[in-house]
Amino acid sequence: MQLKDLLLNLKMVMFGGKGGVGKTSCATSSAIWAAEHGRNTLIISTDPAHSLGDSLGVELLPGEPTPIEGIDNLTALEINPKVNMAEFKGITNINPMEEMGMSGLMENMPLFGDMEELTSMTPPGIDEALAFGKILEFVETNHDYDLIIFDTAPTGHTLRFLSLPETLSGWIGKLIKMRVKIGNMFGAVKRLFTREEKEKDNSLDVLERLNESILNAREDLTNPIKNSFIIVMIPEEMAITETGRLLNELIKNNISVSNIVVNQLYQDTTELCEFCKARREMQEKNLIKIKKIFRENLHKNLIEVPLFKEEIREYDKLKEMGEYLIEKSY
Numbered sequence: 528m529q530l531k532d533l534l535l536n537l538k539m540v541m542f543g544g545k546g547g548v549g550k551t552s553c554a555t556s557s558a559i560w561a562a563e564h565g566r567n568t569l570i571i572s573t574d575p576a577h578s579l580g581d582s583l584g585v586e587l588l589p590g591e592p593t594p595i596e597g598i599d600n601l602t603a604l605e606i607n608p609k610v611n612m613a614e615f616k617g618i619t620n621i622n623p624m625e626e627m628g629m630s631g632l633m634e635n636m637p638l639f640g641d642m643e644e645l646t647s648m649t650p651p652g653i654d655e656a657l658a659f660g661k662i663l664e665f666v667e668t669n670h671d672y673d674l675i676i677f678d679t680a681p682t683g684h685t686l687r688f689l690s691l692p693e694t695l696s697g698w699i700g701k702l703i704k705m706r707v708k709i710g711n712m713f714g715a716v717k718r719l720f721t722r723e724e725k726e727k728d729n730s731l732d733v734l735e736r737l738n739e740s741i742l743n744a745r746e747d748l749t750n751p752i753k754n755s756f757i758i759v760m761i762p763e764e765m766a767i768t769e770t771g772r773l774l775n776e777l778i779k780n781n782i783s784v785s786n787i788v789v790n791q792l793y794q795d796t797t798e799l800c801e802f803c804k805a806r807r808e809m810q811e812k813n814l815i816k817i818k819k820i821f822r823e824n825l826h827k828n829l830i831e832v833p834l835f836k837e838e839i840r841e842y843d844k845l846k847e848m849g850e851y852l853i854e855k856s857y
């Protein structure tokens with residue numbers, strides 16, 4: 528499918544690639560185009576070094592979806608990479624003393640002290656994982672958006688995000704089992720001491736709901752009629768190698784890729800200086816390779832976007848880029 532059809536029909540479109548190649552510019556231009564073609568669009572930046580607000584020329588508060596003034600149907604969101612861990616209390620920490628209602632009573636007893644330390648440990652990187660998890664949960668809950676566009680971080684970070692559903696789900700699955708076991712074990716002890724009835728453990732429900740939406744997100748991410756990943760690249764040797772690697776990883780993760788944007792192409796004008804002519808020649812050689820590998824061999828649509836004289840920022844420039852990305856590539 529061409530980018531135009533993806534933007535008109537899919538639930539999610541993701542833009543990714545090497546640092547600085549034009550991911551944010553392409554994602555934002557596409558989001559404006561989709562919004563102006565009647566789709567209620569949310570653009571989400573998952574890059575902790577956000578530049579979505581700068582690209583649109585608006586201030587975005589972390590974690591707050593902001594309707595973009597002057598563009599109907601467009602909302603932008605920069606995720607807050609630091610989740611409030613207190614929200615996840617009971618999910619990230621299992622404290623057996625608390626389970627028994629005896630917090631602080633038995634720290635001095637070697638066995639219980641060790642157990643407390645062991646079970647209240649937080650896995651490394653969990654705050655970032657939960658920030659991503661929250662996004663996936665949001666995508667899976669009821670909302671009014673027809674299309675969600677992801678402006679992703681440079682490659683490595685994005686691959687972690689895409690493999691997150693498996694990682695988080697496996698981890699949450701283990702946690703659920705552990706909670707049930709610990710809950711049963713200490714619940715019995717607690718009842719022995721306090722004769723209290725077993726209380727309902729809400730954090731288990733929270734875990735189960737989070738797990739369910741993450742598994743649904745996995746299903747959506749890997750469904751080619753719901754999600755497609757657009758790789759953005761520049762016509763340079765190193766970018767070809769990196770694009771090949773990214774494509775492999777996406778295939779391994781069952782994520783559909785049908786379009787590749789080749790951005791920042793020098794145009795053929797007689798005005799080019801010696802330096803620009805040399806760069807254009809270098810780009811032309813690489814473009815031939817790109818066409819052979821990605822179009823002929825791997826059957827991807829290539830979208831060629833020229834190098835603009837000015838920075839691509841704010842509405843007019845983003846609209847102009849959108850024309851090349853979506854309208855002129857046919």
Ligand SMILES: Nc1ncnc2c1ncn2[C@@H]1O[C@H](COP(=O)(O)OP(=O)(O)OP(=O)(O)O)[C@@H](O)[C@H]1O
Pocket residue numbers: 545546547548549550551552553574578679680681790791792832833834835836837838839840
């Ligand atoms: N075709 C183009 N012509 C001229 N300037 C461009 C073009 N594409 C992108 N730029 C400029 O290049 C810079 C980087 O673009 P952008 O922020 O979209 O890249 P990115 O891949 O999102 O970067 P990062 O990896 O830092 O997130 C910006 O200043 C943007 O205006």
Ligand SMILES: [Mg+2]
Pocket residue numbers: 550551552574578678679
């Ligand atoms: Mg960016």
